[in-house]
Structure formats: C-alpha cells, structure tokens
Amino acid sequence: MNASKIIAAAALSLLAAAGAHAETYDGVHTLTSSASRSEVAGQAVVAARAGNTYGDGASAQPFTSTASRSAVHADAVAKSHDPLASLDRRAFYRDQVPSAYSKPKVSFTRQAAL
Numbered sequence: 001m002n003a004s005k006i007i008a009a010a011a012l013s014l015l016a017a018a019g020a021h022a023e024t025y026d027g028v029h030t031l032t033s034s035a036s037r038s039e040v041a042g043q044a045v046v047a048a049r050a051g052n053t054y055g056d057g058a059s060a061q062p063f064t065s066t067a068s069r070s071a072v073h074a075d076a077v078a079k080s081h082d083p084l085a086s087l088d089r090r091a092f093y094r095d096q097v098p099s100a101y102s103k104p105k106v107s108f109t110r111q112a113a114l
Contacts, residue, residue, distance in 0.1 A: 033040075065072075079085050 035043075
C-alpha cells in the first residue's frame with residue numbers, strides 16, 4: 001500500500017514536471033520602423049484630424065431638426081413647469097407615487113348601461 005502511494009506520487013510529479021513549461025523572456029524587442037520621427041508626427045496629425053474612422057458614428061448622417069429652436073425651448077419650459085410630468089410609477093421602485101401627486105384618472109369614453 002505504501003509503495004503504491006509512493007509510485008503514484010512519483011508518476012504524478014513526473015507528469016507535472018513534464019507538463020509545466022515556463023516561457024522564456026526575450027527582452028525588449030528592437031524597433032524596426034523605417035519612418036523618421038517627422039514622418040510619424042505628420043501621420044499622427046492627419047490621423048487625429050480624421051477622427052475615429054472605426055467609431056459607431058463615423059458613417060452617421062447629420063441630424064436635421066424639423067422643429068424650430070423657439071418651439072423646442074417653449075416645449076422644454078412647459079414640461080419643466082408641469083408638476084406631474086416626471087411622476088411615473090416606474091421611477092418609484094418598491095414605492096408608490098404619493099396620492100397628492102397622482103395623475104387624474106379621468107376616462108373620456110362612455111360605456112353603455114346594461
């Protein structure tokens with residue numbers, strides 16, 4: 001029993017030693033560029049002015065609004081002065097909108113009496 005454990009441990013240690021390969025360190029690689037500093041600086045300026053060509057909005061079309069600036073401003077002012085505009089049930093997690101601020105529950109449809 002003891003000998004079998006020793007043999008098993010030796011076999012496992014040989015497998016572990018054979019399976020463990022450490023990477024070698026090659027040091028810092030030398031620079032192999034043929035461009036001069038001034039050429040690289042010029043390319044950097046061109047690339048910076050070109051923007052992110054791989055970005056999500058690189059091919060997006062510019063937005064043109066159909067509303068005038070004064071109409072958008074008037075709508076924003078009206079919404080900001082409406083006390084019930086931002087009261088949404090989804091904004092009150094595990095809570096309820098206070099009854100004093102609840103939106104009126106008015107139905108404009110008539111139902112026939114049976």
